Amino acid sequence: MSTSSNTAPSAGPRPPEFATWMKQGNNITQQFLSFGRRPGPIVLSGGLPAPELYPISDVQEAARDALEKHGSAALGYGAVEGLFDLREAIAHRLSTDRLSLAPENVLITTGSLQAVELIGKALIDPGDAILAEYPTYLGALDAWLPRLPRYAELPHEAPWPEAKFAYVVPNFSNPTGAVLKRKAREALLSRSAESGIWLVEDDPYGELRYEGGVQPSLLEMSAVPGTAIYEGSVVHLGTLSKTIAPGLRVGWAVCAPDMIRALAQAKQGSDLSTSTFCQAVALELIRKDADRRHVPTLIDAYRERRDALCAAAQEHLADLFEWSVPEGGMFVWMTARQPGLDTYALLPFALEAGVSFVPGSVFDSRGLVSPSLRLNFTANPPDILQEGVRRLSRAAREFASRQAAAE
Ligand SMILES: Cc1ncc(COP(=O)(O)O)c(C=O)c1O
Known part of the structure; x- marks a missing residue:
């Protein structure tokens, strides 16, 4: 195993547009995480732990x-x-x-x-x-x-x-x-x-x-x-x-x-x-x-939050998205049932409705359009998560009806 760089290997297709695409995003990580640092929408886009639980x-x-x-x-x-x-x-x-x-x-x-x-x-x-x-x-x-x-x-x-x-x-x-x-x-x-x-x-x-x-x-x-x-x-x-x-x-x-x-x-x-x-x-x-002594406190709180978000999603989003309940971590990954739906295009509707999420395309090194989105469940208490899901459901329905009207 060598750590020294050598000549460019030939694996896989090269997406020449990727660097430009990321650069046009003008630091996409910053853009999505920053929703969490200003007042406004319910932030389901961050990757943050619950600040009130810091020991x-x-x-x-x-x-x-x-x-x-x-x-x-x-x-x-x-x-x-x-x-x-x-x-x-x-x-x-x-x-x-x-x-x-x-x-x-x-x-x-x-x-x-x-x-x-x-x-x-x-x-x-x-x-x-x-x-x-x-x-x-x-x-x-x-x-x-x-x-x-x-x-x-x-x-x-x-x-x-x-x-x-x-x-x-x-x-x-x-x-x-x-x-x-x-x-x-x-x-x-x-x-x-x-x-x-x-x-x-x-x-x-x-x-x-x-x-x-x-x-x-x-x-x-x-x-x-x-x-x-x-x-x-x-x-x-x-x-x-x-x-x-x-x-x-x-x-x-x-x-x-x-x-x-x-x-x-x-x-x-x-x-x-x-x-x-x-x-x-x-x-x-x-x-x-x-x-390690702090982990059980986090697990109890985060499990409850995950369950609250997933239960609300079951009630309000199940006809539009599918997902697996994660066994741990901080995120639920949802994929639209409607083929070809672009969650990047859905985002402005969600922000308008007062909730943020991260569209799946930013996690794709090819920058492809994605029907998926990421929701964080650790940084908000259960009632806020539930309200966030209700807002997302309203936004997704408004988005779908605008799309249908435009066709
Ligand atoms: C997969 C993954 N790796 C690394 C990090 C960075 O974490 P750190 O705060 O230790 O830099 C994160 C943070 O969200 C992450 O999700």
Whole structure:
């Protein structure tokens, strides 16, 4: 497995219009997330946790301990790879009977999105192929856009075409909420091993499981038991954004030491290091297991919110859209029953009715028209979610009748 860039491989069709299309969107991530930061519509478009559930007193205590214990080290520049103790704590936490991790396997990043970006910086030359699902995480598409990659659909069964890496969100994917079952995970790992292509496992939502059995991580499944340091082909990404708070901006990449070195080199020119203060706070939180102790509170609240949104959708949207109830995460992915419906065109009607969602086309690296949309259920209480769904139903009906009148 090599981290150095080589000549452009030939996998898949290249969509030359994609970069232009994304650029015309004038930073689409920003556009959709920003609905959440101003008064107005009920925001079902954000990807945000519930702010009223941030464990503020735990963070307060950790911040005090961070300054008391780490002193000026918590306020200075730090090593680009991250605080050694935090790397060690994460290595220790993720190690299992079959997976043995050392601090050399861990890079601390400024949120896991920075790890996503650094992977692009370290690996992608213009025209290189990335294997990703359609649809895939918008933040990753944004992060890699300046590197001008091309995308090929990640084949679950067939052999992989040549590519720099494959990218998956295996637990409660953003945007679809889907989970990769064990067999699909095994298939991905054999394809990665036989092709020598890095497999990026982006897992911000794995702990937010409301029902169903836990799947082993690709990282753990790819480990060779008995080895002291992980040397496999998976690059596993984690974060405290969903279990503590996104404002901490502490995430991590866990992978083979040679990839850690490549990512650290890429990070050097980005921010020198992740905030040492935030890392020290994260270390204190993790030492006390504060994030894991907080998860049951999140699960209870988010399960109730998911159920409220899905029940309202069953009542008001079932004739227009179909969806699967996600077993975890933050999103419900709905697809219009009417073939060819463009949810991008529906959006202005929804905003007019006082609700926002993210149209499916922005998660498609080809920029294709999409009949799907993403609704977030974690950032609003049940009654607001229910009202949001009622507004969406009104908007969708108004949209359909305008379309019918125009035909
Ligand atoms: C799939 C995925 N990866 C990464 C991130 C980024 O999270 P962080 O706050 O750790 O940068 C998100 C955030 O929504 C996400 O959905």
